[in-house]
Each structure stands twice: as C-alpha cells, then as structure tokens.
Amino acid sequence: MIDDPAPNQIESASGALFGDPPQKAATSGAYRVLARKYRPSRFEDLIGQEPMVRTLSNAFMLGRIHQAYMLTGVRGVGKTTTARILARAFNYEVPARDGHPAIDKPTVHMDEIGVHCQAIMESRHVDVIEMDAASHTSIDDIREIVDSARYKPVMARTKVYIIDEVHMLSKSAFNGLLKTLEEPPEHVKFLFATTEIEKVPVTVRSRCLRFDLRRVETDALIRHLDMICDKERVEIEHDSLALIARASEGSVRDALSLLDQAIAHGAGAPIGVENLRLMLGLADRARVIDLFDALMKGEIAAALENLKEQYDAGADPAQVLVDLAHFVHFVTKTKVAPNVADPAATQAERERGAFFAQDLSMSVLSRAWQILVKGVEEVKDSPRPLPAADMVLVRLAYAADLPTPEDALKRFFDAQRGGPASGLSRPPPSVPASGPSLGAGAAARSVPRLAAQTAPSPAPAPEGPPTVILKTFADLVALAGEKRDIQIKAALERDVRLVRFEPGVLEFALAEGGAPGLAAQLTRKLQDWTGQRWMVALSSAAGAPSLMEQAEAAENEKRIGLQAHPFVRAALEQFPGAMIVAVRGGEAETPPPTEAPEAVLDDVAYIDDSEEEDF
Template identity: 45%
Template sequence: MSESPPPYRVLARKYRPQRFAELIGQAAMVTTLGNAIKRDRLAHAFLLTGVRGVGKTSTARLIAKALNCIGVDGQGGPTIDPCGVCEPCVAIAEGRHIDVVEMDAASHTGVDDVREIIEAVRYSAVSARYKVYIIDEVHMLSKNAFNALLKTLEEPPAHVKFLFATTEVNKVPVTVLSRCQRFDLRRIPADTLAAHFAHVVTAEAVEAEPEALALIARAAEGSARDGLSILDQAIAHGTGLVTAGQVRDMLGLSDRGAIRALFGDLLRGDAPAVLAGVRAQHDLGVEPVALLHGLLETTHGVTRAKVGGGDDPALSVEEREALADWASRLGFATLHRLWQLLLKGHGEVQAAALPLEAAEMALLRVVHASTLPDPGELARRIAGGEVAMPAAPALPSAVEEAQASLMKSTVAAAPPRLPADVVELEAMLGGASEHLLAQQVHDYARVIRFEPPVLDFAAHPRLDEDFTRRLMAVLRKATQQIWTVSLAEAPEAAAPSLYEQQQATEADERARVLAMPVVQAALAAFPDAALESYTPPHTQSPERSAHA
C-alpha cells in the first residue's frame, strides 16, 4: 500500500526562517544578538516587539536554537549561526524540545499559569544548555500574573532564559520592561518583501509578474506572514502564473493605470471623465474607499517626487515617469490642497451610507477646487490692485459663487493698516491679547523713531531683547509685514512714554485744580486739608469729583 502524500503546508509556515540569515529586514537586531553571543553578554530576558508578521516568534525560536545548539560534532557552544542539524536544533524547530516551553499568554492569562513557570524554573534543564520560556502576546497576562513573575524575572537561575513577544508593548508594565533587553522588530520594506516573494515562487516552481509581487508586498504592509498568505492565495487563484490583474481582482484593488488616469482628470477639472472613471472602477468591483486610497497614494507619491524623496522600488517605470511629470508641473500649495480634499473625502466615504455617491461628491469637490485660484496668489493680486482675475474657462455657477466667496474672505482677511502712533500700537497689541506687551509699551516705551514697520525706542531696564523679539513676532503676525524694533541709548531724543505723558497730564490737572479760587479758599479755611486724589473730568464717572 502506497503512502499518502504529506499534508500541504501553507507558505507562511513552510518558509518560516530557520536561521538568522533567513530573517529578512532585521539586520540591526541580528548584529546585536551576534555580538552579545560572541562576548557572552546574554541577557536573562528578551522582549521582542513589532507589528504582526515581522518575525517575533520566529526570532524567539532562533534565539532558543542559538543558545542551545551543540553543533554537528556535539561540542559546539552558543552561536549566532546554529547548525540546524543537531538534536536541540531539530527538536526546537519541530516544537518538541522538552526544555523550550512555548506559552500563549492570550489563553493562559492567570496567575496560576505563571505560578507553574515559577515553580519549574528551579529545576535544571533536562537535556539542553538553557531552559527557555517563550511567552507569546505577553501583554495579555493579567496584572497579578505580571506581579507574580517579577521577582523570578529579575533574578532567574543561570540556566533559564525568558523570551517575550508582543504586538502591543505599551500594555506591558514598565516594571517588566525594565527587566528585559528590548528589540523592536521593524516593518519589512516593500522592496525587500517583493524580493523574498520572488525567491518563494521560484522555489515553488510558480511564475509571477514582478508587478504582482510588488502589489502583494505593498498590501502586506510590512508583514512577511501577511504577504506570504496573500501570495499563497494568489497562487491558488491563478493557473501557474500570478499576474498583477489577478492580484488586483483578488484584493479588490484598483488598477494603478486607471488611478493615474483618474488623477489626471481631477487635475484637468474634467467632471464627466471623473464620474465615468469612478463608475467604471465600481463596475469592476473596486470599492469607493479603495479608489480614494489610491488617489491619496498618488498625491503622496507626486509630493515625494517633488521634494526628491527617492524612488519607490515597488513602482513601475511608467508610474515613476508619471509622478515625476506631475511633480514638475504642480506646486506644493496645489498638492497640499489636493491631499486635504482627498483625505476629507476618504473619511466621508468610510462613514457614508452611500459610499459610491459620497465618493463622486468628494471628487467633484476636488474638480471644482482645482479651478479656483490659489488664495495666496489671489491675496497678492488684490494687494497689488489687480482686481481682475486671469482669463479662465467658463465655470459652473456654483464654482463662480465659491470663487466670489473666496475673494470676499481674502479681502476681509487683508492685513490691517499699520498703527499711526504709539497709542494705536498699544491698542493693536491689546486687541491681539498681548496684554503684557501692551503694558510694557504703555509704561516704558519712549519713542525715538516711529515709522512703521521700523520702531526705535529708548533703552529702559524693563525693556530687553526678549521684548523686541516678541514685539516683532506679534506685529509680523498681525500685519503680515516684517518689522524692525530696536532699543537705543538716546534719552534726550525720546518722547515720553504713554505712562509718563499720563502722569504729566494728571500733574498739570492737579495744579490747575489747586489754583482754583474755591480750592484756595478751602485750603485757607482748613490749613490741614490736602488734595488727596483727582480724576480728570473726561475720565471720571458723574458721581466722582475732586475731594479734599
């Protein structure tokens, strides 16, 4: 009787790394571990954190191998390059080594589960060099379980190593983090994943288009396991050839060529073409939110190309050329406005009861906004007396209304006139809620030169460089002009401050009151009398007056 074929193993398990050299995208961590093993500076507890599928559990098993490998001849010691053929390596790889215990904290959350570990660590390893405890999703342990583990984690026996893995390190108590050597596993770059998937399809004797592998790598979002699961599905979906079209259909992704065409229609303001493109993609099964997502990616790609952010290796030559062309023709203001409009539309489509209709409305808003002038340019034209706008194609009435509203708001937001004197300057500062600056100007600012936007004040102990710096910043924000404020040693050329002027006015008014005949008669009749206070008529309330 013939033996039945072995059961199929999914790619994510079949191509799980068995050596550190096979662990992709984590070179920094491998280097650190290798140096620690060579110098015999191994921590008693390791914490591995990162997003799903980047190799946390695989790394923990590789560390267990590295610590317990005895080499082909049975005489080896800890090594960053375990042989993979000795009994400890084979047993650990197959998950049956008695001294390497794996525990899923998601299903063993209580203190009793941890107590079993605490009691077991007292005994030496049966056959391995180190007894290793691998606890996956360690953040799921209860508070009491963590507390029970602390003492053992801080001072474990020399023959015990703890390896923790988690996707949510922020949920692990600080008391545990401080007792572990932490490794943050990075998201794997899309180009690295695509190259890895190319090796996998070659080993599986399957042909795949480079663009298809790039699409899978991008959809994996840095996770090797997610990418291999998608690749497994793509191989089953096809007939020996994995094509980009099949991957798009399988994942519900929009055709990137169609996205580029739709992006171009948006920039041209061609509303009928935009609506036709949205409907065509919807008929092909592309979700409206995926369409907005693709347009956001394109806007981001154009902006990166404009600032020289480097080419994305996952993009085709055609895509790179298109992005570079748009980057040469679009300004940053336009790109940022596109991004904000599309991002707002993306959120609306996600929450909408009618996603398709919401997507159409969001993109029509982008079409209409693309025909409006840049607000900054419009403000400059108005400030320069150029009221007439440059010739433009006829716009729908709704867009004309939006343009008129924009012009009105821009005129309303025109910078205020410059203050004519120090009194208006104080009022402007008070209106800008800069009361401390206003008080300093009122009390200590003695004007030498007042020719906005240039101000020269006499030096005063209460006025320093911080005063001039803050005053220039506030005035620049309030008037949209660059100001120059300085302090000079020229008291003879300086006008009195507002406070000094106020004091002088009050002194003159006091002298005038004292010179009144009725007041002179009162002082003569009452020699001990004195004028205590006086409020000038223009500031006093009706019931207040001079009193002696």
C-alpha cells in the first residue's frame, strides 16, 4: 500500500528547497541540526557541483542512465545527499491532479514532492537500501545484496542500493559484487560514496560512472550560510560568515555545524567575529597581521609578546602559525596576481596585504613560507607548543632581513673594491646560465674524445669490418664513446689501471670494485670494433691510476692552488664553513692579483653550510 503524501509535502519549487518542509520541522518538537534541516532534496539545491549536475541532467534527458555511480570527494560536500537525490530521480512519480498530467519516469526536474520522495530523503523507503560499508564489510553482507537484487522492487520503479564509504569493503566483498555490478537486473541501480577513491579496486571503478564532488568555493559557501541565517532569523556579521567558511575548508556540513555551534554560543545574540574566534580558538586576524609586521621588521620582542597575548586569549600556537602562513600566501598571491580577489579576506587584510606585497621581495616571502610550513609541524609534534612556536618566530625574524646568497657575494666584493656595500634593494648579480659543476666524477667522465684512426687502404675490403688502429688508451676510450657503449666507456675510465698498451695488446690492473669479467668483455668488443684480434689480460702489477683518479687528483690540485688566491682566501674567511667544491674554466695556475673579482667569482662555486637548511 502506498501512503499518499501529506498536503504540506507537495509544494512548489520555492517550498521544497531542502529536505523537510518548514511546517513539519516546526511542529515535530525535536530539534534538527542545520546540516540535516537544510539538506538539499533537488539537484538545483546542490551548491558548488554544477559540472556534475549538468552531466546528470543531460544523461537523464538523453535516456543514458548508467547502472552504477561512484561519488567521491572530501567530507561534507554532498556525496550521500547526491545519492539520495539520484534515488529520488530514478523513482520520481507524481499522480495527475488539477489538470496536470502524471509524471512516471526518471527525471532530474523534481519541482514538487513525489510519491516516494519523502521516504527516500528520510532514508526509510523499502526499495532504497542504504548500507554503511564501514560496519558491513564482509562477503556475507554483499551476498545478501546480490540475492535480493534478483527480486523486483516492492513499491517503486527501481531498486537502489546506496553503499556509503564503499572503500571499507573487504577484498572478497568487492570480488563478490563484481558480476552483479557489471550485469545487474534492469530494475537495479548501485550508488557508491567514498572519501578514499584510491582504495576502491580498479575493477569496481571501471564499472561505475564516476563523479568527483569538489570543495565548495568560499564565496558560494558564504552566500549559502547567509541565506540560512536569514531563514533562521540569526544576526551575523559578514566577517563571521567568512571566518566560518574559511574554517570549514570547503565542507558544507562542517560550515553548518560551526554555524549551529555559533548560534548556541551566542544564545540568540548577534554573532560577532570576536566571540566566534574565541569559540573556535582561532587567532585574531588583525593580531596575526601585526605579528607578521613585527617579524618582517625583525622586532623579536614585540613578536613574542604578540604570540603570548594570543595564547593567553585562547589561541592555539600551531593555529597562529597556520594563520600566519595563510597571510604569507595571501601577500604572495597579491604580489603575483593582484587582480585575483579573495572573498574571505577582510578589509584590513586587503589593505595591509597590498602594502606588504609592494614592500617585500619574493625571496623573503618564499623563505617565510618555508620556515612556517616546517615550523607548524614542529609545534604540532612538540610537547610544549608555545616555546616551540617562539623558536619558529625567532628563526623567522632573524631570517627576514638576511640577504640572498647573490646579494651577500655582491656586498662582499663591493667591499673588497672599496666601494659602498650594496643593500637589499640592489638587484642581485646575474646568474651564469650554466649550473654548478658536477664535481670530480663528471670531470673524470669528460675525457677528450680522440678520433680513431683508420688504416689507409687504396680500396675497401669487400667484406668484414674496417681495420681500426688504436695507438693510445685514450683512443680506445674515445672509440667506446663513438660506439655509444656507455657501460664500457665508464668501466675504462673508472676501473682500468693501465699497465701496458700497444696495438693488439692491453694489460691492466683492476681497480677496487671493478667487474672481474671486464677483460673477456673487452676482448670481444675490441675484435668487433677494430676488426683484429686483441690480447687483453689482467696484471698483478699496480698499474697507473685510472682516468677518473687522475681527474680527481687534477681537480684537487686546482682547488688547492686556487685557495691561495687573495680574493678566494678572503671569501672563505668571510663565510665560515664555506668550501670550494668545483673549479670551472681556466687553468690551474693562480690568476693574477689585478684580475677583477667577478672573473674569480665566475670560476669558483661556493657552498656555505653554516646556515640552517631553510635558508
């Protein structure tokens, strides 16, 4: 038997915006939280999910209704609500009355409450079965679904199975569902919801039409909260709405829960920013901006006092750093994209953020962001959050006015020439197009490439490879490079300590770690490459240093010689802990004292390990 809908349940589009009619909610006696009271009951009521709504509308209009849908996204964006709306759309039915024709087909245009709609939205319809996979994970639970799917629905047009948190099903449960999911009866539809789509087997995902529900944008969430406050007759400041929207991180359910809490906290009074901030334990945005200002000026005492005051007022130190990082991001975005507006930003944030964006460089903002991101983790893991946050602020204040490495070197060489030291506002010196040297290993591999000599012959041999004469070991290394045999070339440079080399004969000692089968491998390669037999043997003699060892020795000699240069010696003394890691270009001899400092700078790569890794 089908229960006729109550008169107050059949309403126009304006009266069916959300799940329960206002009259029923007012007379039921039990309070319904805002997240349930204002749960959407139509596709038009979903906010922030326009691409999904458009795709589903076109699919229903064309009659291309899929057998299974996978709804994924973060918490509170409407996955289960969308599943219930889809179940309502599959079974939408309105009897004929007052000259209006009956509706008895799947549709997304549900302007009034149908025969089955109220029961479906209240999760009590006999043909719409909802299952929580977190508490029903076994193959036995899926076997019940598979067995019952064979029977036609009792009341509605379509039997719908809604499985929430489907990623919690066991492997055997997923396997037991595959056949029915691929070829279900015509009267069955499956709707899956999950927050961790990567845990759902690809065999299940490939059988479903997938929709990724997005986080709701801040401005759309603010408008939604403002509309609900009007309906609930709650007075709230716009900045309070922005604060709730920002704290909810795009989740509609989180935003409505925070609004519910704020209404109860205010006990009917207008909801102001200060009371809301105290309730949530958030930092004062104006104080956060003052804190950032003090840090950028290097005023450590004022910054620590600011943090202490916020802590005494109930703010979490880790949350203060998070808000500080958000403001750094806001300033950086204002600097690089001033036309991109942030609807959740306050007037003070916009005005002072524009000032900081014009006054601070990108290197300072990037360094502040890196320190804060690392500092938030340190504070959250620390047993004493306030002292840990103090140390992060001290680090940030000291780093705020530190010059970049380019500025520091430019200052140093300006001072050496006797000119005025360059300030932070001066442009950094140009960076060479080539990157830093790769060190001794790369130098060893860059052996000069010698062209192999071909034996003169008045006429080419009719068959067989040409005869190649190798006069030196360097010719052999070059030939391996020409043949593009990188493995043999690297072994010749790294593992071969030459004892004897002449055409047709190669005798060498093996360096430590060399492959024992290198001699046999070289015998085959040389015969193929040169067209003649070679005698390759391992020797018990020590042999000469390998090419890589020779290159490393030459590199060390260059560095030792360059350390005696007055400019280099002064630079090493100026930066304790610095060292020369590579010498690029030029010869090993020391440049003349009259050479310009920039010429020396172009040939030396420095590493300063005296500062922390953040800088």
